[in-house]
Amino acid sequence: MFRANMKENLKNIIEGLLFVSERPISIKELAGVSNSLSIDVQKVLLELINEFQDRGLRIIRKGDYFHIVTASEIAKYIAIFLNQELKKELGQAALETLSIITYKQPVTRMEVEKIRGVNSDAILRTLQIKGLISEVGRKETPGKPILYGTTFEFLQYLGIESPDDLPKLSKDEEIKTDQTFKF
Structure with a gap:
């Protein structure tokens, strides 16, 4: 037993x-x-x-x-679902995750999750499928985790050429890696 x-x-x-x-x-x-x-x-x-x-x-x-x-054998159903997901608007969690990546890039999944305080796998996949973020490399730490950053398409959507063109965050708004959002 x-x-x-x-x-x-x-x-x-x-x-x-x-x-x-x-x-x-x-x-x-x-x-x-x-x-x-x-x-x-x-x-x-x-x-x-x-x-x-x-x-x-x-x-x-x-x-x-x-x-x-x-x-x-379920690939066609996944394709239909993902196509439907592409047409949906981003929810609060996705916008939050995208904001973290935008201001902290390049950033790992674990760093995003540490800031958000929750698992972000599905949201990262959704943002990748929508072409808003992509893998931009690997962090030189044990396990070589994937680094994420925003895509050119995302910058085009915002009408900017570089993440440097984003509005600067005030000290109160700044996203710290050791910070966890409280809900």
Whole structure:
């Protein structure tokens, strides 16, 4: 019984890590983060691959690296949905995230989330799909997280040539990386 609970817990941990990761994750990394043996992680990954076979998501493997992706057979539905998302106006959370990126660029997802105090994965994807932000590089820190910045299209929409042309924030309005928004 105890061993079964440990296995289910490990399965939940691995599934969660794969879900939030923007990149494939190695067995070694999953084992390290979950404080588990590589052989146990590998067994759980194989089970998850089988469990995901008939779902809208798949776990793909390339060597010792694993990643969650959408199933190819639902690609047309995803395209329809994303096209509808493009036509929607930005909500408060997206505008907040876009403002942070605009004034703090280049900035990582984790830096945005630290300021906002909440997960921003979906909002970042939406802003990318709408062509308002893009990946502008990798930060030279462990894990080399993606750096985000605004796009030329975003600047065109605002009628400016550079983020330097944006109105300057007063000291009271300034967005600090160690600041968390309170709602």
